[in-house]
Structure formats: C-alpha cells, structure tokens
Amino acid sequence: MPTALFELTLQFLTLSLLSFGGAAAALPDIHRRVVDVHGWMTNSEFTQMFALSQAAPGPNVLVVCLIGWKVAGVLGGIVAMTAMCAPSSVLTYVVAHASDRFREAPLRVAIQNGLVPVTVGLIVASGYVLTVNTDHGVPAYVVTLLSLAVLVFTRVHPLWVLGAGGIVGMLGLLAH
Amino acid sequence: MHSLPSGPPVATPPSLRTLFFRFMEVGLSGFGGVLPFARRMLVEQRAWLTEHEFAEMLSLGQFLPGPNIVNVAVMVGRKFHGVRGSFAAVGGLMLMPMAIVMTLGALYAQFAELAVVRNTMGGVAAAASGLVLAMGFKMARAIRTRPVAIGVAAVAFAAIAFARLPLIWVLGVMAPVAVALAWWKRL
Numbered sequence: 001m002p003t004a005l006f007e008l009t010l011q012f013l014t015l016s017l018l019s020f021g022g023a024a025a026a027l028p029d030i031h032r033r034v035v036d037v038h039g040w041m042t043n044s045e046f047t048q049m050f051a052l053s054q055a056a057p058g059p060n061v062l063v064v065c066l067i068g069w070k071v072a073g074v075l076g077g078i079v080a081m082t083a084m085c086a087p088s089s090v091l092t093y094v095v096a097h098a099s100d101r102f103r104e105a106p107l108r109v110a111i112q113n114g115l116v117p118v119t120v121g122l123i124v125a126s127g128y129v130l131t132v133n134t135d136h137g138v139p140a141y142v143v144t145l146l147s148l149a150v151l152v153f154t155r156v157h158p159l160w161v162l163g164a165g166g167i168v169g170m171l172g173l174l175a176h
Numbered sequence: 177m178h179s180l181p182s183g184p185p186v187a188t189p190p191s192l193r194t195l196f197f198r199f200m201e202v203g204l205s206g207f208g209g210v211l212p213f214a215r216r217m218l219v220e221q222r223a224w225l226t227e228h229e230f231a232e233m234l235s236l237g238q239f240l241p242g243p244n245i246v247n248v249a250v251m252v253g254r255k256f257h258g259v260r261g262s263f264a265a266v267g268g269l270m271l272m273p274m275a276i277v278m279t280l281g282a283l284y285a286q287f288a289e290l291a292v293v294r295n296t297m298g299g300v301a302a303a304a305s306g307l308v309l310a311m312g313f314k315m316a317r318a319i320r321t322r323p324v325a326i327g328v329a330a331v332a333f334a335a336i337a338f339a340r341l342p343l344i345w346v347l348g349v350m351a352p353v354a355v356a357l358a359w360w361k362r363l
Contacts, residue, residue, distance in 0.1 A: 018343050020351070022244045024308055028336045029343035051301035052280050057204045058273025061243035069278045077278050081270065088242020089250045093262060096251045099236055106359070112239050113363060114355035117325040118347070120315045121332025127309030128337040130301075140302040147306030152313050162303050169299020170292055 004072045005079055007038065012064060012083035019088065021119030023061035027126040030067065031133070040071045047134040055162055061085070139174045189256045190224060192264045198222065199249055199268035210269075211245055218252060225252070245269065325363050328354050 011033050019026035027050070034040050041049070049070055053063035061084060068080025102108050127148075135141045147161045168174060190198065198217055205213040211234070218225045225233070237247030249269050253261030287293045319325035328350065335346045357363040 014344075017241050018347060019243070020241045020347065021238070022242070024311060026343060027308070028340075032340065032342065047301045047305075048284070048297050049281070051297055051304045052284055053277055054304040054307060055300055056273060056277040056280050057206065057210075058277065059203070059206070059210050059243055059245045059269070061246065062273055062277045065274045066277050066281050069281050074278055077274060081274060085243065085246050085266065085270070088240060089246060089262065089266065092237065092240050092242065092247040092250045093254055093259070095240060096233075096236060096254055108239075110359040111355050112235070114358035115239065115351065116315075117319050117322075117328040117363065118332045118350050118354050120312060120319060121329035122336060122343075122346075123315060124309065124312035124329070125333045125336035127305055127312050128333070130305040130308055134298075134301045134305050140298070143299060143302040144306040144309070147303040148309045148313070149306075151307060151310035158307055161307065162300050165299040165301075165303025165306075166296045167299065169302070170296040172291075172295055174298050174302065175291075175295055 002072070004040075005076060008068055008071055008076055008080045009083045011038075012068075012080050013087055016084050016087040017091070019084075020115055021122055023059075023064060023084070024126050025119055025122035027063070028122075028129040030064070031129060034067055034071075040067075043133045045070065047130060050130060051134075051162075054158075055166075137174065139168075143168055143174065190222070192257055192260060195253055195256065195261055196264040196268035199252075199265045200272055203269040203271075203273050211248070214245060214248060224256070322363065324357060328357070328363065 015026050015030060015033075018029065023030075031046055035043055035046050046067075049066045050063050053066045054060065056062060061081075064084045065077045065081040069077035072079070131141070131144050135144055143165050147165060150156050150161055151158060202210055202213045202217050215230055215234075219227055219230050233248050233251045234244070237244045237251065240247055246266055246269065249265035250262045253263065253265035255261070257264065284293070284297065288297075316326075316329065319329065332346060332350055335341045335350070336343070354363065
C-alpha cells in the first residue's frame with residue numbers, strides 16, 4: 001500500500017476511537033495531524049475542505065472523506081472514511097449487543113454525564129480553531145459571529161447561513 | 177399515530193434493500209447533520225423504532241466514540257438484520273454524500289484559480305466556523321447551571337484551543353477525572 005494511504009488509514013483508525021462527541025469534536029486533532037504533523041495540506045486548504053464538506057449534504061464526518069480525497073484521491077477518500085467509521089462501528093455493534101444489561105448501571109450513567117462537558121469544550125474548541133485558521137480580517141470575523149448568533153438564537157436552516165456567507169464572500173467583501 | 181411513544185413499532189421489519197435506500201434518503205436530506213432527518217424517518221415515517229428506542233440508540237451512539245449518526249445506523253441495521261443490516265444502513269447513509277463531496281472537491285480544485293470562487297468559499301468557510309461554534313454553544317446550554325461542568329468544559333476547551341495538546345492526552349486525563357466527578361455527583 002502506498003505510504004500516504006497507509007498513513008491515512010492509521011491516523012483515522014485511531015481518531016475513530018477518540019472522537020467522543022462525533023467528528024466535530026475531533027476536528028482540532030484532525031487539523032493537528034493533517035496540517036501540523038503530516039503537512040498534507042495548508043491551513044487554508046484544510047478550512048476550505050471543511051467548508052466544502054459543510055456545503056454538501058450528509059453527516060459532518062464527511063470532512064474526513066474530503067481530507068482523504070485531497071491527500072490520495074478517490075481511494076484516499078474511501079479509505080479515510082472507512083478507517084474513521086470502522087473501529088467505532090464495531091465497538092457500537094458490540095456494546096449495543098450487550099447494552100440491555102447495563103443500561104441503568106451507575107457507571108454508564110456517570111460516564112455519560114461526565115463526558116458531556118468534555119464534549120462541549122471540545123466542540124467549542126473546534127469552532128475556535130476553525131475560526132482562527134479561516135478568518136483573516138475583521139469582516140470575516142463578523143461573518144463568523146453573525147452566523148453563530150443567527151444559529152443560536154433563531155431556527156434558520158444552517159444552509160441559508162452558509163449561503164449568506166458565500167454571497168458576502170462572492171461580492172468580495174472579505175477580500176484582503 | 178406512528179409517533180406514539182409507547183408500544184411496539186407497527187411497521188413490518190425492513191428488508192436489507194429498504195434499509196439501504198431509506199438511509200440513503202436520510203444521508204441526502206441534511207446539511208452538516210442529519211440526525212433530525214434520521215429520527216423523522218425511523219420514528220415518524222417508517223415506525224421502525226419507537227420514540228423511546230430511538231432516544232436510547234441515540235444516547236448510546238453519542239456516548240460511544242465515532243460519528244453519532246453512523247453509530248445509530250449501525251444499531252438500527254443490527255436490530256433488523258445483524259451485521260448485514262449494519263452494513264446496509266451505513267453504506268446507504270454514506271455512499272451518495274461521499275460521491276457528492278468528492279465531486280464538489282474536484283470541481284472546486286478545477287475552478288479555484290478564479291478569485292470569485294475562492295472568495296465565495298472564504299465566505300462559506302467563515303460561516304461554517306460559526307456553525308460549529310453554534311453547535312458547541314447550544315450543547316453548552318445543558319450544563320449552564322452547573323459550575324463544575326462549565327469548569328471541565330473550559331479546561332477541555334483551553335487544552336485543545338490554546339495549548340493545542342493532542343486529543344488523546346486531553347481525553348486520557350480529562351475523561352477519567354470528569355467521570356469520577358460525575359460518579360461522586362460533583363459535576
């Protein structure tokens with residue numbers, strides 16, 4: 001197997017079991033491995049991949065597919081996505097099989113309650129890391145803050161928010 | 177009537193083929209998150225699960241590592257057809273979105289020299305960052321009255337955002353501490 005495919009597989013196999021709270025919570029670590037450790041893409045390429053993945057239909061773990069594609073083509077996309085989903089899926093299957101027995105177990109309740117605040121911190125950190133790597137200049141920060149506010153305080157569909165951001169960008173208002 | 181919270185699901189169990197295609201629809205219907213569409217299909221439209229069963233699968237899917245919706249698909253597939261069902265559900269869920277996102281990537285690579293395309297993507301990216309922040313803040317509402325939980329979230333945030341520590345170290349230290357705090361009802 002070519003080195004890049006092998007490395008992709010290895011990286012996402014481990015990330016799969018670390019992604020408590022889903023792909024969004026693991027995003028800073030994906031960024032760290034993909035940009036800082038392996039140098040597979042630049043900061044701005046990474047955030048472009050993320051934006052593209054958000055503009056496509058599907059779960060937000062799709063960013064992993066796009067990163068794999070960027071690194072090693074279509075095969076890379078398939079390999080990265082499979083690696084990201086396989087270990088956690090096997091674990092889920094096994095645990096679901098046994099779960100009836102310990103659904104109310106105090107330890108499971110404690111694990112679940114304990115992980116919630118950790119996940120909250122990780123996801124806000126994801127947003128922060130994306131923001132500082134994406135936004136250059138005050139107008140871009142304003143777009144990020146406005147989209148945050150609209151999504152927190154209204155029920156507007158996220159796709160409208162992404163579209164509005166795209167239009168602001170297309171008009172050249174964020175160019176620097 | 178299918179959304180009544182009690183009683184067994186009234187629908188006949190789906191075939192592998194049906195699982196595959198219904199999950200394909202779910203995968204294609206949401207942007208940046210398809211869980212609400214999965215609930216609508218599984219509980220309201222198909223009645224494959226009761227509201228309670230869905231809530232249980234979702235909470236287990238969120239509790240375990242991995243993409244939440246993929247974990248739910250694994251469990252739904254397993255319920256009806258074991259391992260083959262899990263493959264059908266996850267495959268249906270991911271296949272089209274993967275093809276679409278890689279096509280978008282190729283199109284973007286083709287036209288990225290155009291300033292207008294780059295500028296547009298810059299705007300989408302800035303909005304997308306806000307989308308992730310919003311997800312975090314909405315989840316934070318659940319812990320806003322619990323100072324210790326807020327403290328745990330703040331430490332996790334700082335460890336990743338400012339200290340840029342590897343996730344495995346952050347989880348390795350923080351998960352046991354947070355679970356211990358929850359165990360002793362201090363969270």
